[in-house]
Amino acid sequence: MKDQTTQVRQRRVFHIPGYDPIHPRRYRELYRSESAAQAAISGYEISITGTSAPHTFGWGVNAHIDGHDVAARIDVLVWSDIVRDSMAGSIPATYLQLLRTAWLYLSTGTLRRLMWMRKGPVIAALYPVAMLLAQFLVALFLGGLAGNAVAAALHWLMALAGLTGGVSETVVSAIALVAKYVLWVTVLVLVLRWFKSHDHRLFAYYLMHDYSFSAGARGANPPALEARINDFTDQIAQAWRGDVDEVLIVGHSSGAHLAISVVADLIRLGRVPTDGPRLALLTLGQVVPMVSFLPRAQRLRSDLAYLAAQDVLTWVDVSAPGDGCCFALCDPVAVTGVTPPGKRWPLVISAAFTQTLSPARWKALRWRFFRLHFQYLCAFDRPGDYDYFKITAGPLTLAERYRDRQPSKSRIDVPVSRYTSLLP
Known part of the structure; x- marks a missing residue:
């Protein structure tokens, strides 16, 4: 692996959305508007350009942050067609x-x-x-x-x-x-x-x-979704062929448990080269227990247990108690009851909406539950150590950014799930 302290000049980001039937261009436009807002607040420069690739919807990012120039390519891994079919x-x-x-x-x-x-x-x-x-x-x-x-x-x-x-x-x-x-x-x-x-x-x-989609097979992935996870794995594996310093996979909401399975497959199948860029996983506003607690979720539980002990990646899980649509500060590995020996991940931290949003902004958003669930992808007018745009377009790897960060003291890390069986 490349030295994790090396400045990032080129980054590949793969964003896996939650259960969303809308065209992924919404994520590009959200990134465009919110990155501009965060740049104005935090005093850095960022701009985006359109890109195209088969089976994804993406954009390029050029940023000047903390005195460094960084280029990133962000691709949305699309499963909105599966969502629409299920609806x-x-x-x-x-x-x-x-x-x-x-x-x-x-x-x-x-x-x-x-x-x-x-x-x-x-x-x-x-x-x-x-x-x-x-x-x-x-x-x-x-x-x-x-x-x-x-x-x-x-x-x-x-x-x-x-x-x-x-x-x-x-x-x-x-x-x-x-x-x-x-x-x-x-x-x-x-x-x-x-x-x-x-x-x-x-x-x-x-x-x-x-x-219903999550529970349809009692926690198991439907065949169409399992096939799409395999496609995502293939698409991300190609990123190591380029000259990049970090490959970052972002899973938001229901997309978090898909990202966990994708990254587990990448490592398990030997598709993460030892001399390649750093591998990072960022899960945002996750609802993993809604699936991992179900009887037939052995695939997801196995992936959680496997990733938790890996040293070839950095996994940071970000949530906020102010987000009523996620399991805030719940360690998805621990609460599922599949903590392995030598557990390393995830690092569970809070986006602390009540501190990172001004009182006026918090008041305006407090009862807009769905909007708050997307706040992780948006600008903060009192940013703390979580800044989505610095993570995706800044000069530090995820590992370096949170190297000395302690997990949130209010995290929940006790076993809760009744079902803890894994794949044989």
């Missing part, structure tokens, strides 16, 4: 996913154990369940209201027309009953469709698909 289900299929997912987390005791660590992400997981059930009850109520109204109207018209008693009343009553339930079902469907059409504001269907 293509009908309304009934989504409610079936709700039942299956809720039953899995409840029956295995996983939900209860997750709550022992952090209630925020569990509440976030329960939100789509509560919201979808509330939508169904509202639709059911409005459908019943409309059905009863039309039945009452038909009976009133029958009485007005003098059609009471005998066969006429029986026929009209039957028509009213049919009309009542037809309208009930029609309104029920229309109201549910209306709610789904406004999910860009409510996020109930989106989150339900997210949790």
Whole structure:
């Protein structure tokens, strides 16, 4: 390996997003705007240019930070097509996913154990369940209201027309009953469709698909995702052919556990050359326990245990208690109960939103939960030792940047998961 204290002049960065169906250009535009904002705050220079490559969406970065010129290439490893396919289900299929997912987390005791660590992400997981059930009850109520109204109207018209008693009343009553339930079902469907059409504001269907995707195979990777992990491994392995000083893999949210498996495969398969650039893994706002605590997550648990003892990489895990959508400061290896002998990683640190964001900025973002979940990729107006743009475009390797950093004192590093089995 190259000396980890060597200044970085060239860096390759591979960003693995979370469960996100939107085109990856959003990450380029986010990087463009937020890097400019951070540069203005912190007093350095940074600019980006477009690049293109098969199977990825990327951009180039040129920066002058701390007196050094650095060039980086950032590629988003795309799995948004898999996400979109998983979200293509009908309304009934989504409610079936709700039942299956809720039953899995409840029956295995996983939900209860997750709550022992952090209630925020569990509440976030329960939100789509509560919201979808509330939508169904509202639709059911409005459908019943409309059905009863039309039945009452038909009976009133029958009485007005003098059609009471005998066969006429029986026929009209039957028509009213049919009309009542037809309208009930029609309104029920229309109201549910209306709610789904406004999910860009409510996020109930989106989150339900997210949790269902992770739990669909009880923690195992679906075949399409496993194949994509293999593709990511191949793409990253090619980075060692270039003249770079550091290869940095970033996994955000659900992308964190994909990044863990990708890096584990790279090392396990001997695809990290001993005389190549430094290898670094940065996990941000991770939700690893949502998967690693499930019965059939042996693949992920094995990768966690394997990476934790490796000396060929640096792994830093960044989260913040202010982010209610992640398992903040939970050591993903330790809480999963797969700590190996000689554990080295990850270094668990806090982005400390309440300290690195000014009171005014924190007040503006505090209740914008999804925006806060992306804060790791954004500018801080009171930056501490975590600066996404210095990490991805600065002159220090991840190892050097956090060489003397102690883990957060408030981290959670006790075994919690009921399931700890590994691959044979």
